[in-house]
Amino acid sequence: MTVVLFMIIIIFIVVIWIQYQKIIVRNKHLVYIHGKLKTIIEKKTAEKLLVMTNDQYLMKILTDINDLLYKNQKTIANHKKTEEELKKMLSNISHDFKTPLTVILGYIEILQMNQELSKEERMKSLKKVQNKTVELLDLINKFFNLAKLESGDQDVPVTKVNLSEVCRKNILSFYDILANKNIEVEINIPKDNVYVLGNEEALNRVLNNLISNAINYGYEGKLIGLDLRVEDEYVYVDVWDKGKGIDEIHKQKVFERLYTLEDSRNKAFQGSGLGLTITKRLIELMDGEITLSSKPYDKTVFSFRLNRISY
Missing domain, CATH: 1.10.287.130 (Signal transduction histidine kinase, dimerisation/phosphotransfer (DHp) domain)
Known part of the structure:
Protein backbone atom coordinates (compact mmCIF):
# COMPACT_ATOMS: atom_id res chain seq x y z
CA MET A 1 0.00 0.00 0.00
CA ASP A 155 -24.19 56.06 -61.69
CA VAL A 156 -23.59 53.84 -64.72
CA PRO A 157 -26.84 51.88 -65.19
CA VAL A 158 -26.53 48.87 -67.51
CA THR A 159 -29.11 47.66 -70.00
CA LYS A 160 -29.30 45.90 -73.35
CA VAL A 161 -27.11 47.75 -75.87
CA ASN A 162 -26.57 47.16 -79.58
CA LEU A 163 -22.77 47.07 -79.52
CA SER A 164 -22.52 46.63 -83.30
CA GLU A 165 -24.24 49.96 -83.87
CA VAL A 166 -22.18 51.71 -81.15
CA CYS A 167 -18.93 50.48 -82.74
CA ARG A 168 -19.96 51.59 -86.25
CA LYS A 169 -21.05 55.01 -85.04
CA ASN A 170 -17.84 55.69 -83.15
CA ILE A 171 -15.38 54.60 -85.82
CA LEU A 172 -17.30 56.60 -88.46
CA SER A 173 -17.10 59.72 -86.29
CA PHE A 174 -13.32 59.70 -86.90
CA TYR A 175 -13.63 59.43 -90.69
CA ASP A 176 -12.45 62.98 -91.45
CA ILE A 177 -9.47 62.78 -89.06
CA LEU A 178 -8.40 59.42 -90.47
CA ALA A 179 -8.71 60.68 -94.05
CA ASN A 180 -6.66 63.81 -93.31
CA LYS A 181 -3.90 61.73 -91.71
CA ASN A 182 -3.98 59.14 -94.53
CA ILE A 183 -4.63 56.35 -92.04
CA GLU A 184 -6.35 53.23 -93.34
CA VAL A 185 -9.02 51.46 -91.29
CA GLU A 186 -10.01 47.81 -91.00
CA ILE A 187 -13.44 47.17 -89.50
CA ASN A 188 -14.59 43.65 -88.67
CA ILE A 189 -18.14 43.65 -87.28
CA PRO A 190 -20.50 40.67 -87.67
CA LYS A 191 -23.41 41.14 -90.03
CA ASP A 192 -25.95 40.27 -87.34
CA ASN A 193 -26.33 42.77 -84.51
CA VAL A 194 -24.49 41.93 -81.30
CA TYR A 195 -26.03 42.89 -77.97
CA VAL A 196 -24.31 43.28 -74.59
CA LEU A 197 -25.13 44.29 -71.05
CA GLY A 198 -23.73 47.81 -70.89
CA ASN A 199 -24.28 51.54 -70.90
CA GLU A 200 -24.33 53.28 -74.30
CA GLU A 201 -22.95 56.60 -73.05
CA ALA A 202 -20.10 54.83 -71.23
CA LEU A 203 -19.35 52.69 -74.29
CA ASN A 204 -19.18 55.82 -76.46
CA ARG A 205 -16.61 57.32 -74.10
CA VAL A 206 -14.61 54.08 -74.00
CA LEU A 207 -14.49 53.66 -77.78
CA ASN A 208 -13.83 57.36 -78.37
CA ASN A 209 -10.82 57.23 -76.08
CA LEU A 210 -9.41 53.96 -77.47
CA ILE A 211 -9.79 55.06 -81.10
CA SER A 212 -8.28 58.48 -80.30
CA ASN A 213 -5.28 56.77 -78.68
CA ALA A 214 -4.85 54.46 -81.67
CA ILE A 215 -4.73 57.50 -83.96
CA ASN A 216 -2.57 59.76 -81.78
CA TYR A 217 -0.09 57.14 -80.61
CA GLY A 218 -0.11 54.63 -83.47
CA TYR A 219 -0.40 56.85 -86.53
CA GLU A 220 3.09 55.86 -87.72
CA GLY A 221 1.75 52.47 -88.77
CA LYS A 222 -0.84 54.18 -91.04
CA LEU A 223 -3.38 51.50 -90.14
CA ILE A 224 -5.84 51.09 -87.28
CA GLY A 225 -8.62 48.59 -86.78
CA LEU A 226 -11.73 47.73 -84.83
CA ASP A 227 -12.81 44.09 -84.41
CA LEU A 228 -15.98 42.84 -82.75
CA ARG A 229 -15.73 39.19 -81.66
CA VAL A 230 -18.55 37.07 -80.28
CA GLU A 231 -18.36 34.02 -77.99
CA ASP A 232 -21.05 32.10 -76.12
CA GLU A 233 -21.08 34.24 -72.95
CA TYR A 234 -18.93 37.22 -73.83
CA VAL A 235 -18.36 39.82 -76.53
CA TYR A 236 -14.91 41.27 -77.23
CA VAL A 237 -13.98 44.57 -78.86
CA ASP A 238 -10.41 45.03 -80.11
CA VAL A 239 -9.10 48.48 -81.03
CA TRP A 240 -5.66 48.12 -82.58
CA ASP A 241 -2.94 49.92 -84.48
CA LYS A 242 0.34 49.08 -86.20
CA GLY A 243 2.37 51.86 -84.62
CA LYS A 244 5.36 52.06 -82.32
CA GLY A 245 3.69 49.96 -79.64
CA ILE A 246 4.11 49.91 -75.87
CA ASP A 247 7.17 48.52 -74.11
CA GLU A 248 6.75 45.65 -71.67
CA ILE A 249 7.66 47.85 -68.68
CA HIS A 250 4.77 50.21 -69.48
CA LYS A 251 2.04 47.62 -70.03
CA GLN A 252 1.11 47.18 -66.37
CA LYS A 253 1.03 50.93 -65.75
CA VAL A 254 -0.95 52.36 -68.65
CA PHE A 255 -4.24 52.15 -66.74
CA GLU A 256 -2.87 53.95 -63.67
CA ARG A 257 -3.96 57.50 -62.89
CA LEU A 258 -1.93 60.14 -64.75
CA TYR A 259 0.43 57.59 -66.29
CA THR A 260 1.08 58.88 -69.78
CA LEU A 261 2.39 57.05 -72.81
CA GLU A 262 4.68 59.79 -74.13
CA ASP A 263 7.84 57.91 -73.16
CA SER A 264 6.78 54.68 -74.82
CA ARG A 265 4.86 55.89 -77.87
CA ASN A 266 4.31 59.27 -79.48
CA LYS A 267 6.06 62.14 -77.66
CA ALA A 268 4.42 64.66 -79.97
CA PHE A 269 1.05 63.92 -78.44
CA GLN A 270 0.63 65.10 -74.86
CA GLY A 271 -2.07 63.16 -73.04
CA SER A 272 -3.42 63.84 -69.56
CA GLY A 273 -2.92 60.27 -68.38
CA LEU A 274 -6.57 60.06 -67.33
CA GLY A 275 -8.28 58.64 -70.42
CA LEU A 276 -7.29 54.99 -69.97
CA THR A 277 -7.94 55.13 -66.23
CA ILE A 278 -11.48 56.40 -66.87
CA THR A 279 -11.89 53.78 -69.62
CA LYS A 280 -10.90 50.98 -67.24
CA ARG A 281 -13.25 52.21 -64.50
CA LEU A 282 -16.18 52.43 -66.93
CA ILE A 283 -15.55 48.92 -68.28
CA GLU A 284 -15.37 47.53 -64.73
CA LEU A 285 -18.64 49.29 -63.81
CA MET A 286 -20.24 47.39 -66.70
CA ASP A 287 -18.89 44.12 -65.21
CA GLY A 288 -16.29 43.91 -67.95
CA GLU A 289 -12.53 43.69 -68.29
CA ILE A 290 -9.93 45.48 -70.43
CA THR A 291 -6.51 44.14 -71.42
CA LEU A 292 -3.52 45.25 -73.48
CA SER A 293 -1.15 43.37 -75.76
CA SER A 294 1.57 45.00 -77.81
CA LYS A 295 4.27 44.02 -80.27
CA PRO A 296 6.02 47.18 -81.57
CA TYR A 297 5.34 47.96 -85.24
CA ASP A 298 3.33 44.77 -85.52
CA LYS A 299 0.14 45.19 -83.49
CA THR A 300 -0.93 47.00 -80.33
CA VAL A 301 -4.37 45.91 -79.12
CA PHE A 302 -6.63 47.28 -76.42
CA SER A 303 -9.31 44.66 -75.93
CA PHE A 304 -12.34 44.85 -73.65
CA ARG A 305 -14.85 42.17 -72.76
CA LEU A 306 -18.54 42.54 -71.88
CA ASN A 307 -21.33 40.12 -71.04
CA ARG A 308 -23.29 39.03 -74.09
CA ILE A 309 -27.09 39.22 -74.30
CA SER A 310 -28.51 36.75 -76.82
CA TYR A 311 -32.24 37.30 -76.32
Missing part, protein backbone atom coordinates in the same frame (compact mmCIF):
# COMPACT_ATOMS: atom_id res chain seq x y z
CA THR A 2 2.81 2.35 0.95
CA VAL A 3 4.69 1.48 -2.24
CA VAL A 4 1.61 2.16 -4.38
CA LEU A 5 1.04 5.49 -2.68
CA PHE A 6 4.70 6.39 -3.16
CA MET A 7 4.52 5.56 -6.87
CA ILE A 8 1.37 7.67 -7.29
CA ILE A 9 3.12 10.62 -5.61
CA ILE A 10 6.17 10.17 -7.85
CA ILE A 11 4.00 10.07 -10.96
CA PHE A 12 2.08 13.11 -9.78
CA ILE A 13 5.33 15.01 -9.18
CA VAL A 14 6.63 14.03 -12.63
CA VAL A 15 3.40 15.21 -14.29
CA ILE A 16 3.55 18.51 -12.42
CA TRP A 17 7.21 18.94 -13.40
CA ILE A 18 6.44 18.24 -17.06
CA GLN A 19 3.56 20.73 -17.01
CA TYR A 20 5.77 23.25 -15.28
CA GLN A 21 8.44 22.85 -17.95
CA LYS A 22 5.79 23.33 -20.66
CA ILE A 23 4.62 26.49 -18.92
CA ILE A 24 8.20 27.78 -18.74
CA VAL A 25 8.73 27.07 -22.46
CA ARG A 26 5.38 28.64 -23.37
CA ASN A 27 6.16 31.72 -21.29
CA LYS A 28 9.54 32.06 -23.05
CA HIS A 29 7.76 31.82 -26.39
CA LEU A 30 5.16 34.39 -25.32
CA VAL A 31 7.86 36.80 -24.16
CA TYR A 32 9.67 36.35 -27.49
CA ILE A 33 6.42 36.78 -29.46
CA HIS A 34 5.54 39.94 -27.54
CA GLY A 35 8.98 41.47 -28.07
CA LYS A 36 9.18 40.48 -31.74
CA LEU A 37 5.64 41.68 -32.44
CA LYS A 38 6.38 45.02 -30.80
CA THR A 39 9.52 45.43 -32.95
CA ILE A 40 7.68 44.54 -36.17
CA ILE A 41 4.90 47.04 -35.43
CA GLU A 42 7.24 49.87 -34.37
CA LYS A 43 9.66 49.44 -37.28
CA LYS A 44 6.90 48.51 -39.76
CA THR A 45 8.94 45.64 -41.16
CA ALA A 46 7.63 42.82 -43.36
CA GLU A 47 8.76 40.09 -40.97
CA LYS A 48 6.72 37.14 -39.74
CA LEU A 49 6.68 35.42 -36.35
CA LEU A 50 8.57 32.13 -36.45
CA VAL A 51 8.60 29.90 -33.36
CA MET A 52 9.55 26.22 -33.22
CA THR A 53 6.90 24.60 -31.03
CA ASN A 54 4.64 21.57 -30.75
CA ASP A 55 2.08 23.52 -28.74
CA GLN A 56 -1.06 23.35 -30.91
CA TYR A 57 -2.74 26.34 -29.27
CA LEU A 58 0.39 28.45 -29.64
CA MET A 59 0.67 27.41 -33.30
CA LYS A 60 -2.93 28.58 -33.93
CA ILE A 61 -2.20 31.91 -32.24
CA LEU A 62 0.96 32.35 -34.36
CA THR A 63 -0.98 31.60 -37.55
CA ASP A 64 -3.64 34.18 -36.68
CA ILE A 65 -1.04 36.79 -35.72
CA ASN A 66 0.88 36.25 -38.98
CA ASP A 67 -2.35 36.62 -40.94
CA LEU A 68 -3.02 39.92 -39.18
CA LEU A 69 0.56 41.05 -39.82
CA TYR A 70 0.19 40.22 -43.52
CA LYS A 71 -3.04 42.22 -43.78
CA ASN A 72 -1.50 45.12 -41.84
CA GLN A 73 1.61 45.10 -44.06
CA LYS A 74 -0.58 45.00 -47.15
CA THR A 75 -2.59 47.96 -45.85
CA ILE A 76 0.62 49.92 -45.15
CA ALA A 77 1.94 49.11 -48.64
CA ASN A 78 -1.34 50.23 -50.24
CA HIS A 79 -1.30 53.40 -48.15
CA LYS A 80 2.25 54.21 -49.28
CA LYS A 81 1.31 53.53 -52.89
CA THR A 82 -1.75 55.79 -52.57
CA GLU A 83 0.39 58.54 -51.03
CA GLU A 84 2.89 58.30 -53.88
CA GLU A 85 0.07 58.36 -56.44
CA LEU A 86 -1.44 61.43 -54.79
CA LYS A 87 1.91 63.22 -54.79
CA LYS A 88 2.39 62.35 -58.43
CA MET A 89 -1.18 63.43 -59.19
CA LEU A 90 -0.72 66.82 -57.52
CA SER A 91 2.57 67.31 -59.38
CA ASN A 92 1.01 66.35 -62.72
CA ILE A 93 -2.12 68.42 -62.11
CA SER A 94 0.05 71.46 -61.43
CA HIS A 95 2.03 70.84 -64.61
CA ASP A 96 -1.02 70.05 -66.76
CA PHE A 97 -2.85 73.16 -65.56
CA LYS A 98 0.20 75.40 -65.73
CA THR A 99 1.00 74.69 -69.40
CA PRO A 100 -2.30 75.84 -70.98
CA LEU A 101 -2.68 78.68 -68.45
CA THR A 102 0.78 79.97 -69.34
CA VAL A 103 -0.11 79.92 -73.04
CA ILE A 104 -3.43 81.66 -72.39
CA LEU A 105 -1.80 84.39 -70.29
CA GLY A 106 0.91 84.83 -72.91
CA TYR A 107 -1.55 85.48 -75.73
CA ILE A 108 -3.66 87.77 -73.52
CA GLU A 109 -0.57 89.86 -72.74
CA ILE A 110 0.24 90.08 -76.45
CA LEU A 111 -3.30 91.25 -77.21
CA GLN A 112 -3.17 93.83 -74.41
CA MET A 113 0.30 95.24 -75.08
CA ASN A 114 0.53 95.09 -78.87
CA GLN A 115 -2.06 97.50 -80.23
CA GLU A 116 -0.62 97.28 -83.75
CA LEU A 117 -1.81 93.73 -84.36
CA SER A 118 -4.01 93.35 -87.40
CA LYS A 119 -7.55 92.04 -87.08
CA GLU A 120 -6.46 88.72 -88.59
CA GLU A 121 -3.58 88.34 -86.10
CA ARG A 122 -5.89 89.16 -83.21
CA MET A 123 -8.39 86.55 -84.37
CA LYS A 124 -5.62 83.94 -84.60
CA SER A 125 -4.44 84.75 -81.06
CA LEU A 126 -8.01 84.65 -79.73
CA LYS A 127 -8.54 81.29 -81.45
CA LYS A 128 -5.45 79.88 -79.73
CA VAL A 129 -6.69 81.23 -76.38
CA GLN A 130 -10.04 79.56 -77.01
CA ASN A 131 -8.38 76.23 -77.91
CA LYS A 132 -6.25 76.23 -74.79
CA THR A 133 -9.25 77.17 -72.64
CA VAL A 134 -11.24 74.25 -74.09
CA GLU A 135 -8.24 71.98 -73.46
CA LEU A 136 -8.03 73.12 -69.84
CA LEU A 137 -11.79 72.70 -69.34
CA ASP A 138 -11.61 69.19 -70.81
CA LEU A 139 -8.81 68.30 -68.39
CA ILE A 140 -10.79 69.63 -65.41
CA ASN A 141 -13.84 67.62 -66.51
CA LYS A 142 -11.71 64.47 -66.74
CA PHE A 143 -10.46 64.95 -63.18
CA PHE A 144 -14.02 65.42 -61.92
CA ASN A 145 -15.28 62.43 -63.90
CA LEU A 146 -12.55 60.18 -62.53
CA ALA A 147 -13.19 61.42 -58.98
CA LYS A 148 -16.90 60.62 -59.37
CA LEU A 149 -16.17 57.17 -60.77
CA GLU A 150 -13.75 56.26 -57.99
CA SER A 151 -16.00 57.59 -55.23
CA GLY A 152 -19.05 55.80 -56.62
CA ASP A 153 -20.96 59.06 -57.11
CA GLN A 154 -21.44 58.52 -60.85
Whole structure:
Protein backbone atom coordinates (compact mmCIF):
# COMPACT_ATOMS: atom_id res chain seq x y z
CA MET A 1 0.00 0.00 0.00
CA THR A 2 2.81 2.35 0.95
CA VAL A 3 4.69 1.48 -2.24
CA VAL A 4 1.61 2.16 -4.38
CA LEU A 5 1.04 5.49 -2.68
CA PHE A 6 4.70 6.39 -3.16
CA MET A 7 4.52 5.56 -6.87
CA ILE A 8 1.37 7.67 -7.29
CA ILE A 9 3.12 10.62 -5.61
CA ILE A 10 6.17 10.17 -7.85
CA ILE A 11 4.00 10.07 -10.96
CA PHE A 12 2.08 13.11 -9.78
CA ILE A 13 5.33 15.01 -9.18
CA VAL A 14 6.63 14.03 -12.63
CA VAL A 15 3.40 15.21 -14.29
CA ILE A 16 3.55 18.51 -12.42
CA TRP A 17 7.21 18.94 -13.40
CA ILE A 18 6.44 18.24 -17.06
CA GLN A 19 3.56 20.73 -17.01
CA TYR A 20 5.77 23.25 -15.28
CA GLN A 21 8.44 22.85 -17.95
CA LYS A 22 5.79 23.33 -20.66
CA ILE A 23 4.62 26.49 -18.92
CA ILE A 24 8.20 27.78 -18.74
CA VAL A 25 8.73 27.07 -22.46
CA ARG A 26 5.38 28.64 -23.37
CA ASN A 27 6.16 31.72 -21.29
CA LYS A 28 9.54 32.06 -23.05
CA HIS A 29 7.76 31.82 -26.39
CA LEU A 30 5.16 34.39 -25.32
CA VAL A 31 7.86 36.80 -24.16
CA TYR A 32 9.67 36.35 -27.49
CA ILE A 33 6.42 36.78 -29.46
CA HIS A 34 5.54 39.94 -27.54
CA GLY A 35 8.98 41.47 -28.07
CA LYS A 36 9.18 40.48 -31.74
CA LEU A 37 5.64 41.68 -32.44
CA LYS A 38 6.38 45.02 -30.80
CA THR A 39 9.52 45.43 -32.95
CA ILE A 40 7.68 44.54 -36.17
CA ILE A 41 4.90 47.04 -35.43
CA GLU A 42 7.24 49.87 -34.37
CA LYS A 43 9.66 49.44 -37.28
CA LYS A 44 6.90 48.51 -39.76
CA THR A 45 8.94 45.64 -41.16
CA ALA A 46 7.63 42.82 -43.36
CA GLU A 47 8.76 40.09 -40.97
CA LYS A 48 6.72 37.14 -39.74
CA LEU A 49 6.68 35.42 -36.35
CA LEU A 50 8.57 32.13 -36.45
CA VAL A 51 8.60 29.90 -33.36
CA MET A 52 9.55 26.22 -33.22
CA THR A 53 6.90 24.60 -31.03
CA ASN A 54 4.64 21.57 -30.75
CA ASP A 55 2.08 23.52 -28.74
CA GLN A 56 -1.06 23.35 -30.91
CA TYR A 57 -2.74 26.34 -29.27
CA LEU A 58 0.39 28.45 -29.64
CA MET A 59 0.67 27.41 -33.30
CA LYS A 60 -2.93 28.58 -33.93
CA ILE A 61 -2.20 31.91 -32.24
CA LEU A 62 0.96 32.35 -34.36
CA THR A 63 -0.98 31.60 -37.55
CA ASP A 64 -3.64 34.18 -36.68
CA ILE A 65 -1.04 36.79 -35.72
CA ASN A 66 0.88 36.25 -38.98
CA ASP A 67 -2.35 36.62 -40.94
CA LEU A 68 -3.02 39.92 -39.18
CA LEU A 69 0.56 41.05 -39.82
CA TYR A 70 0.19 40.22 -43.52
CA LYS A 71 -3.04 42.22 -43.78
CA ASN A 72 -1.50 45.12 -41.84
CA GLN A 73 1.61 45.10 -44.06
CA LYS A 74 -0.58 45.00 -47.15
CA THR A 75 -2.59 47.96 -45.85
CA ILE A 76 0.62 49.92 -45.15
CA ALA A 77 1.94 49.11 -48.64
CA ASN A 78 -1.34 50.23 -50.24
CA HIS A 79 -1.30 53.40 -48.15
CA LYS A 80 2.25 54.21 -49.28
CA LYS A 81 1.31 53.53 -52.89
CA THR A 82 -1.75 55.79 -52.57
CA GLU A 83 0.39 58.54 -51.03
CA GLU A 84 2.89 58.30 -53.88
CA GLU A 85 0.07 58.36 -56.44
CA LEU A 86 -1.44 61.43 -54.79
CA LYS A 87 1.91 63.22 -54.79
CA LYS A 88 2.39 62.35 -58.43
CA MET A 89 -1.18 63.43 -59.19
CA LEU A 90 -0.72 66.82 -57.52
CA SER A 91 2.57 67.31 -59.38
CA ASN A 92 1.01 66.35 -62.72
CA ILE A 93 -2.12 68.42 -62.11
CA SER A 94 0.05 71.46 -61.43
CA HIS A 95 2.03 70.84 -64.61
CA ASP A 96 -1.02 70.05 -66.76
CA PHE A 97 -2.85 73.16 -65.56
CA LYS A 98 0.20 75.40 -65.73
CA THR A 99 1.00 74.69 -69.40
CA PRO A 100 -2.30 75.84 -70.98
CA LEU A 101 -2.68 78.68 -68.45
CA THR A 102 0.78 79.97 -69.34
CA VAL A 103 -0.11 79.92 -73.04
CA ILE A 104 -3.43 81.66 -72.39
CA LEU A 105 -1.80 84.39 -70.29
CA GLY A 106 0.91 84.83 -72.91
CA TYR A 107 -1.55 85.48 -75.73
CA ILE A 108 -3.66 87.77 -73.52
CA GLU A 109 -0.57 89.86 -72.74
CA ILE A 110 0.24 90.08 -76.45
CA LEU A 111 -3.30 91.25 -77.21
CA GLN A 112 -3.17 93.83 -74.41
CA MET A 113 0.30 95.24 -75.08
CA ASN A 114 0.53 95.09 -78.87
CA GLN A 115 -2.06 97.50 -80.23
CA GLU A 116 -0.62 97.28 -83.75
CA LEU A 117 -1.81 93.73 -84.36
CA SER A 118 -4.01 93.35 -87.40
CA LYS A 119 -7.55 92.04 -87.08
CA GLU A 120 -6.46 88.72 -88.59
CA GLU A 121 -3.58 88.34 -86.10
CA ARG A 122 -5.89 89.16 -83.21
CA MET A 123 -8.39 86.55 -84.37
CA LYS A 124 -5.62 83.94 -84.60
CA SER A 125 -4.44 84.75 -81.06
CA LEU A 126 -8.01 84.65 -79.73
CA LYS A 127 -8.54 81.29 -81.45
CA LYS A 128 -5.45 79.88 -79.73
CA VAL A 129 -6.69 81.23 -76.38
CA GLN A 130 -10.04 79.56 -77.01
CA ASN A 131 -8.38 76.23 -77.91
CA LYS A 132 -6.25 76.23 -74.79
CA THR A 133 -9.25 77.17 -72.64
CA VAL A 134 -11.24 74.25 -74.09
CA GLU A 135 -8.24 71.98 -73.46
CA LEU A 136 -8.03 73.12 -69.84
CA LEU A 137 -11.79 72.70 -69.34
CA ASP A 138 -11.61 69.19 -70.81
CA LEU A 139 -8.81 68.30 -68.39
CA ILE A 140 -10.79 69.63 -65.41
CA ASN A 141 -13.84 67.62 -66.51
CA LYS A 142 -11.71 64.47 -66.74
CA PHE A 143 -10.46 64.95 -63.18
CA PHE A 144 -14.02 65.42 -61.92
CA ASN A 145 -15.28 62.43 -63.90
CA LEU A 146 -12.55 60.18 -62.53
CA ALA A 147 -13.19 61.42 -58.98
CA LYS A 148 -16.90 60.62 -59.37
CA LEU A 149 -16.17 57.17 -60.77
CA GLU A 150 -13.75 56.26 -57.99
CA SER A 151 -16.00 57.59 -55.23
CA GLY A 152 -19.05 55.80 -56.62
CA ASP A 153 -20.96 59.06 -57.11
CA GLN A 154 -21.44 58.52 -60.85
CA ASP A 155 -24.19 56.06 -61.69
CA VAL A 156 -23.59 53.84 -64.72
CA PRO A 157 -26.84 51.88 -65.19
CA VAL A 158 -26.53 48.87 -67.51
CA THR A 159 -29.11 47.66 -70.00
CA LYS A 160 -29.30 45.90 -73.35
CA VAL A 161 -27.11 47.75 -75.87
CA ASN A 162 -26.57 47.16 -79.58
CA LEU A 163 -22.77 47.07 -79.52
CA SER A 164 -22.52 46.63 -83.30
CA GLU A 165 -24.24 49.96 -83.87
CA VAL A 166 -22.18 51.71 -81.15
CA CYS A 167 -18.93 50.48 -82.74
CA ARG A 168 -19.96 51.59 -86.25
CA LYS A 169 -21.05 55.01 -85.04
CA ASN A 170 -17.84 55.69 -83.15
CA ILE A 171 -15.38 54.60 -85.82
CA LEU A 172 -17.30 56.60 -88.46
CA SER A 173 -17.10 59.72 -86.29
CA PHE A 174 -13.32 59.70 -86.90
CA TYR A 175 -13.63 59.43 -90.69
CA ASP A 176 -12.45 62.98 -91.45
CA ILE A 177 -9.47 62.78 -89.06
CA LEU A 178 -8.40 59.42 -90.47
CA ALA A 179 -8.71 60.68 -94.05
CA ASN A 180 -6.66 63.81 -93.31
CA LYS A 181 -3.90 61.73 -91.71
CA ASN A 182 -3.98 59.14 -94.53
CA ILE A 183 -4.63 56.35 -92.04
CA GLU A 184 -6.35 53.23 -93.34
CA VAL A 185 -9.02 51.46 -91.29
CA GLU A 186 -10.01 47.81 -91.00
CA ILE A 187 -13.44 47.17 -89.50
CA ASN A 188 -14.59 43.65 -88.67
CA ILE A 189 -18.14 43.65 -87.28
CA PRO A 190 -20.50 40.67 -87.67
CA LYS A 191 -23.41 41.14 -90.03
CA ASP A 192 -25.95 40.27 -87.34
CA ASN A 193 -26.33 42.77 -84.51
CA VAL A 194 -24.49 41.93 -81.30
CA TYR A 195 -26.03 42.89 -77.97
CA VAL A 196 -24.31 43.28 -74.59
CA LEU A 197 -25.13 44.29 -71.05
CA GLY A 198 -23.73 47.81 -70.89
CA ASN A 199 -24.28 51.54 -70.90
CA GLU A 200 -24.33 53.28 -74.30
CA GLU A 201 -22.95 56.60 -73.05
CA ALA A 202 -20.10 54.83 -71.23
CA LEU A 203 -19.35 52.69 -74.29
CA ASN A 204 -19.18 55.82 -76.46
CA ARG A 205 -16.61 57.32 -74.10
CA VAL A 206 -14.61 54.08 -74.00
CA LEU A 207 -14.49 53.66 -77.78
CA ASN A 208 -13.83 57.36 -78.37
CA ASN A 209 -10.82 57.23 -76.08
CA LEU A 210 -9.41 53.96 -77.47
CA ILE A 211 -9.79 55.06 -81.10
CA SER A 212 -8.28 58.48 -80.30
CA ASN A 213 -5.28 56.77 -78.68
CA ALA A 214 -4.85 54.46 -81.67
CA ILE A 215 -4.73 57.50 -83.96
CA ASN A 216 -2.57 59.76 -81.78
CA TYR A 217 -0.09 57.14 -80.61
CA GLY A 218 -0.11 54.63 -83.47
CA TYR A 219 -0.40 56.85 -86.53
CA GLU A 220 3.09 55.86 -87.72
CA GLY A 221 1.75 52.47 -88.77
CA LYS A 222 -0.84 54.18 -91.04
CA LEU A 223 -3.38 51.50 -90.14
CA ILE A 224 -5.84 51.09 -87.28
CA GLY A 225 -8.62 48.59 -86.78
CA LEU A 226 -11.73 47.73 -84.83
CA ASP A 227 -12.81 44.09 -84.41
CA LEU A 228 -15.98 42.84 -82.75
CA ARG A 229 -15.73 39.19 -81.66
CA VAL A 230 -18.55 37.07 -80.28
CA GLU A 231 -18.36 34.02 -77.99
CA ASP A 232 -21.05 32.10 -76.12
CA GLU A 233 -21.08 34.24 -72.95
CA TYR A 234 -18.93 37.22 -73.83
CA VAL A 235 -18.36 39.82 -76.53
CA TYR A 236 -14.91 41.27 -77.23
CA VAL A 237 -13.98 44.57 -78.86
CA ASP A 238 -10.41 45.03 -80.11
CA VAL A 239 -9.10 48.48 -81.03
CA TRP A 240 -5.66 48.12 -82.58
CA ASP A 241 -2.94 49.92 -84.48
CA LYS A 242 0.34 49.08 -86.20
CA GLY A 243 2.37 51.86 -84.62
CA LYS A 244 5.36 52.06 -82.32
CA GLY A 245 3.69 49.96 -79.64
CA ILE A 246 4.11 49.91 -75.87
CA ASP A 247 7.17 48.52 -74.11
CA GLU A 248 6.75 45.65 -71.67
CA ILE A 249 7.66 47.85 -68.68
CA HIS A 250 4.77 50.21 -69.48
CA LYS A 251 2.04 47.62 -70.03
CA GLN A 252 1.11 47.18 -66.37
CA LYS A 253 1.03 50.93 -65.75
CA VAL A 254 -0.95 52.36 -68.65
CA PHE A 255 -4.24 52.15 -66.74
CA GLU A 256 -2.87 53.95 -63.67
CA ARG A 257 -3.96 57.50 -62.89
CA LEU A 258 -1.93 60.14 -64.75
CA TYR A 259 0.43 57.59 -66.29
CA THR A 260 1.08 58.88 -69.78
CA LEU A 261 2.39 57.05 -72.81
CA GLU A 262 4.68 59.79 -74.13
CA ASP A 263 7.84 57.91 -73.16
CA SER A 264 6.78 54.68 -74.82
CA ARG A 265 4.86 55.89 -77.87
CA ASN A 266 4.31 59.27 -79.48
CA LYS A 267 6.06 62.14 -77.66
CA ALA A 268 4.42 64.66 -79.97
CA PHE A 269 1.05 63.92 -78.44
CA GLN A 270 0.63 65.10 -74.86
CA GLY A 271 -2.07 63.16 -73.04
CA SER A 272 -3.42 63.84 -69.56
CA GLY A 273 -2.92 60.27 -68.38
CA LEU A 274 -6.57 60.06 -67.33
CA GLY A 275 -8.28 58.64 -70.42
CA LEU A 276 -7.29 54.99 -69.97
CA THR A 277 -7.94 55.13 -66.23
CA ILE A 278 -11.48 56.40 -66.87
CA THR A 279 -11.89 53.78 -69.62
CA LYS A 280 -10.90 50.98 -67.24
CA ARG A 281 -13.25 52.21 -64.50
CA LEU A 282 -16.18 52.43 -66.93
CA ILE A 283 -15.55 48.92 -68.28
CA GLU A 284 -15.37 47.53 -64.73
CA LEU A 285 -18.64 49.29 -63.81
CA MET A 286 -20.24 47.39 -66.70
CA ASP A 287 -18.89 44.12 -65.21
CA GLY A 288 -16.29 43.91 -67.95
CA GLU A 289 -12.53 43.69 -68.29
CA ILE A 290 -9.93 45.48 -70.43
CA THR A 291 -6.51 44.14 -71.42
CA LEU A 292 -3.52 45.25 -73.48
CA SER A 293 -1.15 43.37 -75.76
CA SER A 294 1.57 45.00 -77.81
CA LYS A 295 4.27 44.02 -80.27
CA PRO A 296 6.02 47.18 -81.57
CA TYR A 297 5.34 47.96 -85.24
CA ASP A 298 3.33 44.77 -85.52
CA LYS A 299 0.14 45.19 -83.49
CA THR A 300 -0.93 47.00 -80.33
CA VAL A 301 -4.37 45.91 -79.12
CA PHE A 302 -6.63 47.28 -76.42
CA SER A 303 -9.31 44.66 -75.93
CA PHE A 304 -12.34 44.85 -73.65
CA ARG A 305 -14.85 42.17 -72.76
CA LEU A 306 -18.54 42.54 -71.88
CA ASN A 307 -21.33 40.12 -71.04
CA ARG A 308 -23.29 39.03 -74.09
CA ILE A 309 -27.09 39.22 -74.30
CA SER A 310 -28.51 36.75 -76.82
CA TYR A 311 -32.24 37.30 -76.32
